[in-house]
Amino acid sequence: MTLSHDRGVVLRTYRLGEADRIVVIATEARGKVRAVAKGVRRTASKFGARLEPLSHVNLLLWQGRSDLEIVNQVEVLDHFRTVREDLDRMTRGLSLLEVTDQLSQEGHPDPALYRMLVGALRALADPARDPTMVAPAFFLKALVLEGAEPVLDACASCGEGADVVDLVAFDLAQGGALCRSCRRGRPVSPEALAVVRGVLGGALGPLLAAPPPPCAGEVASLATEAIEAHLDRRLRAARSTVGLS
Amino acid sequence: MYTGPLRALIDELGRLPGIGPKSAQRIAFHVLKIPGEDAGRLAAAILAVKERTTLCSRCFNVAEAGELCDVCSDERRDPTVLCVVEDPRDIVAVERTQQFRGRYHVLQGALNPLEGVGPDQLRVRELLERVGAEGAKEVILCTNPNLEGEATAMYLARMLGPLEVTVTRIASGLPVGGDLEYADELTLGRALEGRRQVTA
Ligand SMILES: [Zn+2]
Ligand SMILES: [Zn+2]
Numbered sequence: 001m002t003l004s005h006d007r008g009v010v011l012r013t014y015r016l017g018e019a020d021r022i023v024v025i026a027t028e029a030r031g032k033v034r035a036v037a038k039g040v041r042r043t044a045s046k047f048g049a050r051l052e053p054l055s056h057v058n059l060l061l062w063q064g065r066s067d068l069e070i071v072n073q074v075e076v077l078d079h080f081r082t083v084r085e086d087l088d089r090m091t092r093g094l095s096l097l098e099v100t101d102q103l104s105q106e107g108h109p110d111p112a113l114y115r116m117l118v119g120a121l122r123a124l125a126d127p128a129r130d131p132t133m134v135a136p137a138f139f140l141k142a143l144v145l146e147g148a149e150p151v152l153d154a155c156a157s158c159g160e161g162a163d164v165v166d167l168v169a170f171d172l173a174q175g176g177a178l179c180r181s182c183r184r185g186r187p188v189s190p191e192a193l194a195v196v197r198g199v200l201g202g203a204l205g206p207l208l209a210a211p212p213p214p215c216a217g218e219v220a221s222l223a224t225e226a227i228e229a230h231l232d233r234r235l236r237a238a239r240s241t242v243g244l245s
Numbered sequence: 246m247y248t249g250p251l252r253a254l255i256d257e258l259g260r261l262p263g264i265g266p267k268s269a270q271r272i273a274f275h276v277l278k279i280p281g282e283d284a285g286r287l288a289a290a291i292l293a294v295k296e297r298t299t300l301c302s303r304c305f306n307v308a309e310a311g312e313l314c315d316v317c318s319d320e321r322r323d324p325t326v327l328c329v330v331e332d333p334r335d336i337v338a339v340e341r342t343q344q345f346r347g348r349y350h351v352l353q354g355a356l357n358p359l360e361g362v363g364p365d366q367l368r369v370r371e372l373l374e375r376v377g378a379e380g381a382k383e384v385i386l387c388t389n390p391n392l393e394g395e396a397t398a399m400y401l402a403r404m405l406g407p408l409e410v411t412v413t414r415i416a417s418g419l420p421v422g423g424d425l426e427y428a429d430e431l432t433l434g435r436a437l438e439g440r441r442q443v444t445a
Pocket of ligand 1 (some may be wrong): 049155157158159160178179180181182
């Protein structure tokens, strides 16, 4: 048996047996890790609420003979309580966890994805900020991490620059924005395209600090569709309407 | 290793929750040893529970087929207070406190955005209808204090908001008999918020 110290975010949990749970964690140093938290469903468990999804934790894990590791100790770095206690923010937070779960792999460290997740959860937890743009920005930046950065300054199909043709459509399968003659996928407004450029061009901070732009809904559905196209899978949490008032 | 009926019994037992192959084998051999009438009673009980047990048409607790459940058919229970739980087993837990004299509503699950479980898969519409029709004055949200249960409670609070009913949530706090130093920060934080004045 060996012990391992890890820092990570709890992505999801599954019930196991009478009182245990399997906890899936995006760790900084080892990629996705699955571990058993024994007795965590009992009300007097020593883990308490520490291993609930959305928790940012320091862990001490036993690596035994079986595939699953065992949680030995856990210390909370951040509960993201404001995310947890607001249905709208919680649903958005869960969509970040769902995408991270899809992108991260066991045995493949992805510290950049981990840092982006923690950063996005912090932004979502800030009660002074509007939460609307956090998840769409996370989805778009995740595409870049995955090497699937969309082309935004020229037509992804014919290559004509945005200074020559109007970019009027967006299709990740085609590589990004498209001109009128190459149009495929969904239509896109110049305003939404400008916001997407800003997110990927280093202007994320000001965007998240300001009230959401009028085209926020358009950017959100473009970003959701793009990450879904990349994952080849529909996102449940991002499509859930439960959090929307 | 085994064939015929014995194999079939071991296989069926092994599908039950919490029963591994070893236990399944042990139980099957036990059944083989007991008198025929005992085995018959076991078999009959299994069949009867499937044939005669359904969900209460009012609160979705377990009930005998065609009847209201024990709580709903008890005239002494207070119809103005509704306790909302995820699962019929939670009713058993609340009943053990002997502190609740109202009625229940079983959602048959909890919201789980990650698994795609939404309000339509739960008995939410029925709850909203009951609150209007039965003249409930208070709805106690008694879902689990985990992410899914909290999401469900927040959602129900929002849906019940426009109705003329007081909506309460069970408190989060420290387990009696536990040590403070082992309490997690979220639970202890909520316990502090929910503190009460002590009168001498
Ligand atoms: Zn083109
Ligand atoms: Zn009933």
